[in-house]
Amino acid sequence: MFVTLNGNGSLQQQVYEGLRRAILESRLGPRARLPSTRSLARELGVSRNTVLAAYDQLLAEGYVVGRVGSGTYVAAELPDAMLAARRAEPSARESGAPQPRLSTYGERVRRVDPLDVPGTSRTHPAPARLHYDFRYGTPSVEEFPHETWRRLLARRARRASVHSLGYGRPEGEPVLREAIADYLRRARAVDCRAEQVIVVQGSQQALDLVARLLVDPGDVVVVEDPAYQGARKIFLAAGGRLVAAPVDGEGADLSHLPPEADAARLVYVTPSHQFPTGATMSLCRRLELLGFAERTSAYVVEDDYDSEFRYEGRPVESVQGLDRRGRVVYVGTFSKVLFPALRVGYLVLPEPLVPIVSAAKWLADRHTATLEQEVLADFIAGGHFERHLRRARAHNAARRAALLEALAEHLGDRAVVSGANAGVHLLVWLPGVPAGAAPDLVAAAARAGVGVYPVAPYYLNPPNTAGLLLGYASLTESEIRQGIRRLAQVIAARG
Amino acid sequence: MFVTLNGNGSLQQQVYEGLRRAILESRLGPRARLPSTRSLARELGVSRNTVLAAYDQLLAEGYVVGRVGSGTYVAAELPDAMLAARRAEPSARESGAPQPRLSTYGERVRRVDPLDVPGTSRTHPAPARLHYDFRYGTPSVEEFPHETWRRLLARRARRASVHSLGYGRPEGEPVLREAIADYLRRARAVDCRAEQVIVVQGSQQALDLVARLLVDPGDVVVVEDPAYQGARKIFLAAGGRLVAAPVDGEGADLSHLPPEADAARLVYVTPSHQFPTGATMSLCRRLELLGFAERTSAYVVEDDYDSEFRYEGRPVESVQGLDRRGRVVYVGTFSKVLFPALRVGYLVLPEPLVPIVSAAKWLADRHTATLEQEVLADFIAGGHFERHLRRARAHNAARRAALLEALAEHLGDRAVVSGANAGVHLLVWLPGVPAGAAPDLVAAAARAGVGVYPVAPYYLNPPNTAGLLLGYASLTESEIRQGIRRLAQVIAARG
Numbered sequence: 001m002f003v004t005l006n007g008n009g010s011l012q013q014q015v016y017e018g019l020r021r022a023i024l025e026s027r028l029g030p031r032a033r034l035p036s037t038r039s040l041a042r043e044l045g046v047s048r049n050t051v052l053a054a055y056d057q058l059l060a061e062g063y064v065v066g067r068v069g070s071g072t073y074v075a076a077e078l079p080d081a082m083l084a085a086r087r088a089e090p091s092a093r094e095s096g097a098p099q100p101r102l103s104t105y106g107e108r109v110r111r112v113d114p115l116d117v118p119g120t121s122r123t124h125p126a127p128a129r130l131h132y133d134f135r136y137g138t139p140s141v142e143e144f145p146h147e148t149w150r151r152l153l154a155r156r157a158r159r160a161s162v163h164s165l166g167y168g169r170p171e172g173e174p175v176l177r178e179a180i181a182d183y184l185r186r187a188r189a190v191d192c193r194a195e196q197v198i199v200v201q202g203s204q205q206a207l208d209l210v211a212r213l214l215v216d217p218g219d220v221v222v223v224e225d226p227a228y229q230g231a232r233k234i235f236l237a238a239g240g241r242l243v244a245a246p247v248d249g250e251g252a253d254l255s256h257l258p259p260e261a262d263a264a265r266l267v268y269v270t271p272s273h274q275f276p277t278g279a280t281m282s283l284c285r286r287l288e289l290l291g292f293a294e295r296t297s298a299y300v301v302e303d304d305y306d307s308e309f310r311y312e313g314r315p316v317e318s319v320q321g322l323d324r325r326g327r328v329v330y331v332g333t334f335s336k337v338l339f340p341a342l343r344v345g346y347l348v349l350p351e352p353l354v355p356i357v358s359a360a361k362w363l364a365d366r367h368t369a370t371l372e373q374e375v376l377a378d379f380i381a382g383g384h385f386e387r388h389l390r391r392a393r394a395h396n397a398a399r400r401a402a403l404l405e406a407l408a409e410h411l412g413d414r415a416v417v418s419g420a421n422a423g424v425h426l427l428v429w430l431p432g433v434p435a436g437a438a439p440d441l442v443a444a445a446a447r448a449g450v451g452v453y454p455v456a457p458y459y460l461n462p463p464n465t466a467g468l469l470l471g472y473a474s475l476t477e478s479e480i481r482q483g484i485r486r487l488a489q490v491i492a493a494r495g
Numbered sequence: 496m497f498v499t500l501n502g503n504g505s506l507q508q509q510v511y512e513g514l515r516r517a518i519l520e521s522r523l524g525p526r527a528r529l530p531s532t533r534s535l536a537r538e539l540g541v542s543r544n545t546v547l548a549a550y551d552q553l554l555a556e557g558y559v560v561g562r563v564g565s566g567t568y569v570a571a572e573l574p575d576a577m578l579a580a581r582r583a584e585p586s587a588r589e590s591g592a593p594q595p596r597l598s599t600y601g602e603r604v605r606r607v608d609p610l611d612v613p614g615t616s617r618t619h620p621a622p623a624r625l626h627y628d629f630r631y632g633t634p635s636v637e638e639f640p641h642e643t644w645r646r647l648l649a650r651r652a653r654r655a656s657v658h659s660l661g662y663g664r665p666e667g668e669p670v671l672r673e674a675i676a677d678y679l680r681r682a683r684a685v686d687c688r689a690e691q692v693i694v695v696q697g698s699q700q701a702l703d704l705v706a707r708l709l710v711d712p713g714d715v716v717v718v719e720d721p722a723y724q725g726a727r728k729i730f731l732a733a734g735g736r737l738v739a740a741p742v743d744g745e746g747a748d749l750s751h752l753p754p755e756a757d758a759a760r761l762v763y764v765t766p767s768h769q770f771p772t773g774a775t776m777s778l779c780r781r782l783e784l785l786g787f788a789e790r791t792s793a794y795v796v797e798d799d800y801d802s803e804f805r806y807e808g809r810p811v812e813s814v815q816g817l818d819r820r821g822r823v824v825y826v827g828t829f830s831k832v833l834f835p836a837l838r839v840g841y842l843v844l845p846e847p848l849v850p851i852v853s854a855a856k857w858l859a860d861r862h863t864a865t866l867e868q869e870v871l872a873d874f875i876a877g878g879h880f881e882r883h884l885r886r887a888r889a890h891n892a893a894r895r896a897a898l899l900e901a902l903a904e905h906l907g908d909r910a911v912v913s914g915a916n917a918g919v920h921l922l923v924w925l926p927g928v929p930a931g932a933a934p935d936l937v938a939a940a941a942r943a944g945v946g947v948y949p950v951a952p953y954y955l956n957p958p959n960t961a962g963l964l965l966g967y968a969s970l971t972e973s974e975i976r977q978g979i980r981r982l983a984q985v986i987a988a989r990g
Contacts, residue, residue, distance in 0.1 A: 009681075062778030075778065100847050101760075101792065103733075106708035106855070114857045115665070139660045150652045157645045162969065165634045165834035170610070186504070201696065201860035208859050213601035234858055238598075265596075283557030283570065297596065339660035341865035352595050360601070362609045363729055364703050365696035369864055370836035474657065 003044065011046050015054035023063050023074050034064060034072040104217065105237065114233045132483025133451035136276075136425045136471030139339040143392050145384060152378045156371060164370050170362035171354075172199025172346070173373040179380040180332075180346050187386075188304065189321035190330055192348045198357050199368050202345040203305055203333040207231050207268075209347070209360050210301055210329055211238040214265050222267040222298070224252040226458035228275045231268050231303065240266075244460045247274055251281025254292050264298040271319050272307030276458050276469050277427055278419010286319050293327040299350075300328045306336040306423040308389050311397050326350035334376065336424065336473075337389060344372055396424055402477035403470065403484065410488035424473035427455055430466045430491070437494075438466040445490045450483050498539065506541050510549035518558050518569050529559060529567040599712065600732065609728045627978025628946035631771075631920045631966030634834040638887050640879060647873045651866060659865050665857035666849075667694025667841070668868040674875040675827075675841050682881075683799065684816035685825055687843045693852050694863050697840040698800055698828040702726050702763075704842070704855050705796055705824055706733040709760050717762040717793070719747045721953035723770045726763055726798065735761075739955045742769055746776025749787050759793040766814050767802030771953050771964050773914010773921055781814050788822040794845075795823045801831040801918040803884050806892050821845035829871065831919065831968075832884060839867055891919055897972035898965065898979065905983035919968035922950055925986070928961040932989075936961065939985045945978050 003018035005011070022028040034040070037055060041048040055072055058064045066072045102110065156164070171177065177197040184190035184197075200206045207230070215221060217239025223232055225244035235242060243261045245252040252269050254261075267289065271281035281289075293300045302319045310316075320330040333345035349357055361367070379385050400420060407415050407428060420426040433441070438454040445452050455467035472480055498513040500506070517523040529535070532550060536543040550567055553559045561567045597605065651659070666672065672692040679685035679692075695701045702725070710716060712734025718727055720739035730737060738756045740747040747764050749756075762784065766776035776784070788795045797814045805811075815825040828840035844852055856862070874880050895915060902910050902923065915921040928936070933949040940947050950962035967975055 100709070100794075100845075100851065102851060103707065103709055103711045103714075103760075105711075106851055109708070109854050109858065110851055112854075112858075114854045137662060138657060141655065141657050141660055144655075144660065146652070146655060150649060153652055154645060154649055157641070157648055160636070160639075160641060162633060162636050165636055165639065165836050167632060167830075167835045201863075204858070205860040212598065213604070214595070214598055216598045216600075219598075230858075230861075237858055265598075286557075299595075335662075340662045340861075341660050343860065343862070343864040350595075356595065356597060356601055356605055359604050359607075359609045363604065363607075363699070363725075363732055364859065365700040365838065366725075366835075367838070368696075369838040369867055371867075372864055 003040070005044065012050045012053045012057075015040075015044065015046065015051055016057050019054060019058055020063060023058075028074050030074055030076050032074045034074070104239070108237045108239060112233045112236045114230070114237070129449050130446060130451040131449040132475065132479055132486065134453070134470040134472060134475070134483065135451050136453065136469055137335075137340060138471065138474040140392070140395065140473045143388075143395050144339060145388055148384050149375065149379065152375045152382075152384075153371070156374045156378065160371075164374065168367040168370045168373070170198075170358045170367050172197065172368060173370060173377060175381075176373045176377040177346075179377045181348075183380055183385070184330075184332070184348065188307070189317040190348055191321050191323075192330075196349050196351060196354060198347045198349060198354070198361060199373060200345050200347060200361065201343045201365070201368055202335055202340070203303060203331050204230055204234075204345070205361075205364070206331040206333075206345050206347045207234050207301065207303070209357055209364065210266070210299075210331075211235055211240070213353075213356055213360055214299060215240045216265075219266075220260055220264040222254070222257065222261055222264045223460075224269055224274060225460045226276055226455065227268065227460075228270065228303070228305075229458060232460075235266070235268065242460065245269075246461075247277050247279055249279055251279045251285050252289070253285065254288055262296050264296055266301055267293060267298050268301045268303065269319070270303045270305065272304050272316055273310075273422040274419065275303075275305065276419070276425065276455055278421070278423060278425070280316055280421065281319075286322055289319060290323055290325070290327065294325050298327070301331060302328055303331045305331075305333055308337045309393050309396050309424055310422040311393075311400060312421045320348060326352065329353070337392065338376075338385075342372060342376070344368060344376055396473060399424075399472045399475065399477055399480055400426070402480045403472050406481045406484035410485050411491065414488075414491065425469060425471040428468045428470060430468070433466040433491075435462055435464055435466050438468070441466065441491065441494065442468070444494065445487055448486050448490050450487050450490070452487060498535070500539065507545045507548045507552075510535075510539065510541060510546055511552050514549060514553060515558060518553075523569050525569055525571050527569045529569070599734070603732045603734060607728045607731045609725070609732070624944055625941060625946040626944040627970065627974055627981065629948070629965040629967060629970070629978065630946050631948065631964055632830075632835060633966065633969040635887070635890070635968045638883075638890050639834060640883055643879050644870065644874065647870045647877070647879075648866070651869045651873065655866075659869065663862040663865045663868070665693075665853045665862050667692065667863060668865060668872060670876075671868045671872040672841075674872045676843075678875055678880070679825075679827070679843065683802070684812040685843055686816050686818075687825075691844050691846060691849060693842045693844060693849070693856060694868060695840050695842060695856065696838045696860070696863055697830055697835070698798060698826050699725055699729075699840075700856075700859070701826040701828075701840050701842045702729050702796065702798070704852055704859065705761070705794075705826075706730055706735070708848075708851055708855055709794060710735045711760075714761075715755055715759040717749070717752065717756055717759045718955075719764055719769060720955045721771055721950065722763065722955075723765065723798070723800075724953060727955075730761070730763065737955065740764075741956075742772050742774055744774055746774045746780050747784070748780065749783055757791050759791055761796055762788060762793050763796045763798065764814070765798045765800065767799050767811055768805075768917040769914065770798075770800065771914070771920065771922060771950055773916070773918060775811055775916065776814075781817055784814060785818055785820070785822065789820050793822070796826060797823055798826045800826075800828055803832045804888050804891050804919055805917040806888075806895060807916045815843060821847065824848070832887065833871075833880075837867060837871070839863060839871055891968060894919075894967045894970065894972055894975055895921070897975045898967050901976045901979035905980050906986065909983075909986065920964060920966040923963045923965060925961045925963070928986075930957055930959055930961050933961040933963070936986065936989065937963070939989065940982055943981050943985050945982045945985070947982060 005014040037048050037051040041051045064072050065075050177194040180197050181192050181194040211234050215238040219240055220243055221235040221240035222243045222245050224247050245254050251274050320328040330348035334342055416429040418427040435456050442454055453469040455469050456462040500509040532543050532546040536546045559567050560570050672689040675692050676687050676689040706729050710733040714735055715738055716730040716735035717738045717740050719742050740749050746769055815823040825843035829837055911924040913922040930951050937949055948964040950964050951957040
């Protein structure tokens with residue numbers, strides 16, 4: 001018999017599938033007449049309705065022609081090539097799928113390999129044995145005001161209207177843009193109106209949109225050295241030629257850039273809390289930066305990813321707030337202060353850039369999910385956000401103090417701490433330990449249950465001394481103390 | 496007095512701002528000594544602590560140097576250029592912000608103007624007077640199972656773990672990828688494993704990622720004519736040279752393409768329910784399409800945006816399910832069957848494309864929001880999705896019947912309906928009405944409270960006859976009947 005039932009799915013599906021296979025494998029050739037539904041039903045031991053439904057389906061899909069009941073035939077126009085392909089290479093897809101020919105962008109993405117960033121990006125769950133994981137970017141689940149968030153979420157979900165369920169605006173929900181502008185004016189001295197704010201999927205999308213719209217292959221992009229790899233990889237994928245601005249205790253230094261830097265389209269900086277060194281850019285350097293941008297017509301991308309947590313002095317004023325020439329694109333995110341999985345960030349743009357960024361955002365994904373935007377707007381407008389910031393800042397300050405104490409106690413002058421005055425991470429330099437020894441040290445620490453991350457991959461020109469990146473937002477003070485004690489043991493054991 | 500309080504914010508902020516302004520405007524020159532905190536406090540009539548805090552802030556930001564209490568001085572190194580800029584052009588930002596120099600991508604986006612798509616994309620709320628708005632893409636709020644969705648949302652929000660709050664995987668949550676693969680195998684004859692599924696921000700991001708990775712400026716992209724403008728604009732923004740494949744009752748016809756089509760990198764099609772004509776691509780054309788892709792090494796992008804709603808016959812098997820050479824990228828979305836604001840769609844990729852698309856997704860926005868993914872996975876795995884589809888299909892079938900009836904009753908042979916056998920929209924051709932008359936007709940209908948949308952903008956080569964796009968998912972049957980009655984009156988009044 002030419003039709004066999006394979007036992008998968010409903011009887012109708014099995015009959016349909018058996019006939020389809022017979023047609024595709026030419027056991028039922030083009031123009032062949034199918035048996036009557038009645039006789040096939042009898043032969044297969046199924047009801048006639050089942051066979052009728054299968055025939056209808058084959059008819060709807062063009063495998064067969066003719067009117068059901070008065071004779072049904074295999075369609076004449078099934079190209080033979082396709083049938084041959086089926087027979088000759090049943091597993092061609094599995095074995096011989098072609099290697100894709102990529103665009104030049106795709107080739108650059110392949111070379112850049114964005115998923116290869118130790119400790120920060122692959123984001124596979126940390127191995128269970130890392131009891132003390134100083135991974136950067138892991139949120140603190142305890143501090144997050146789940147109850148409030150859930151209440152706001154439920155309220156918005158209950159009120160869901162056509163507006164909330166339908167397509168939103170590419171720039172973001174007006175209520176959230178207002179709330180963000182309000183907060184930034186108040187807390188960060190960002191000089192902006194809600195119309196300049198565009199809501200995006202985290203700062204990653206903000207940087208990607210800016211790179212797409214402003215950087216052509218071969219264009220110069222000035223980046224801090226070291227820098228956040230996610231940003232650097234975006235600029236490399238865009239085809240940018242990276243020029244490194246070395247970072248010291250005052251932040252990025254633009255005063256000794258090579259002449260080609262004058263052609264820069266973008267300068268990417270993290271002035272509030274340089275990533276990963278933690279330096280705060282001095283006012284002098286900020287003004288130099290703006291001067292450079294004005295002179296070269298470059299845009300400054302100010303990535304203010306975590307300046308909400310500051311432990312000494314009030315938050316420093318943004319570069320954007322100093323700018324009088326519309327040269328600064330300010331980028332912020334809720335990933336660090338709320339939680340990364342939210343995927344909400346924002347751009348504050350000079351007005352001439354607003355329409356083109358809206359358009360590019362529309363093309364990229366139309367808009368960011370509405371519910372998250374509405375809940376976040378409620379969270380900010382209701383004062384919960386700043387309340388949460390105050391609480392989280394206090395918790396993080398205690399963690400930081402524990403970390404600094406533990407480092408002093410267990411490592412003493414074997415460790416030099418940098419960048420501890422803000423954020424939720426710091427750098428530990430290990431004077432006398434060569435940079436090349438860091439990977440082994442990190443591996444040894446991991447075997448002892450301590451997750452620390454080498455700083456070298458963040459550098460274009462890595463330093464000679466080993467440095468470790470320690471995030472502390474998701475650990476308790478006691479975990480921090482024990483983790484550092486173990487880390488010190490590992491370091492001591494290695495001489 | 497050189498410090499004036501402007502009345503905005505706390506006293507401390509006012510003192511800080513007044514001093515900062517005095518420094519930036521050189522009323523307090525470089526190296527000038529600030530008054531003691533005690534004397535300034537007395538002068539301003541504020542507490543000394545307020546002034547101390549303001550001084551601390553200025554110190555932290557580098558405007559002043561020296562130790563508070565033992566003498567505080569304006570920093571020496573404020574570049575004069577910046578100060579001059581401040582004075583000379585106080586409102587430079589507002590009045591003279593430079594026009595941005597864009598990348599070639601940015602220039603193309605500007606030319607393409609993605610926000611200019613009538614009725615579908617600007618998505619500003621429809622004017623209130625459109626009582627009968629046949630806008631495509633508006634969700635049906637009544638049918639959506641709010642209660643179930645809210646319950647699943649609350650459960651996931653309650654259980655939020657480090658995993659759910661931290662960074663997710665670029666490919667999407669495994670639980671959702673499994674649920675999607677499962678559903679597609681069962682319902683759409685898509686041949687896939689969960690590893691081939693990548694979760695994205697709606698089908699828009701799916702298309703954008705594919706275009707970025709596979710299309711270089713100047714590359715040929717074959718698009719259906721007419722086609723979804725959001726797709727066409729993505730390919731134009733990528734610099735693609737569009738070659739039109741005309742659409743008839745059997746879907747896109749690739750048999751008469753010009754020779755340059757042989758260099759195509761992509762063929763973009765909507766085989767299940769062609770957008771906007773509604774045609775279902777015949778099996779013969781599907782096999783021709785695959786033959787073309789194999790011969791030219793192009794990828795087929797199969798956008799299956801709404802085939803879940805089918806009113807005659809079972810859903811037609813996907814092109815992806817017929818492919819044996821790994822040439823099909825299958826794109827789906829929950830925007831049409833659940834709601835657009837969710838922003839969740841997916842790609843089903845030939846395996847060699849999975850790593851590069853993951854990498855590009857990471858660069859673009861790291862990943863799609865986790866909560867939505869988890870809730871959606873629960874919704875599918877719990878059977879709610881398919882239950883919802885069945886209910887929504889029945890409702891939409893009733894709307895469709897009402898629409899077809901009303902069109903027959905009120906317009907008779909003045910209207911020819913196309914594409915009604917699936918989806919939530921159909922096309923109405925008005926034989927004898929020239930295409931050029933459509934905008935006026937649409938405007939007249941809008942004045943009568945009826946929103947209909949001309950089909951011409953979807954064409955590269957528009958037809959001579961006027962055609963209207965009518966979406967019906969968000970209207971009641973009675974609204975549909977009344978809307979069509981009014982539309983017929985408008986048409987009759989115009990002769």
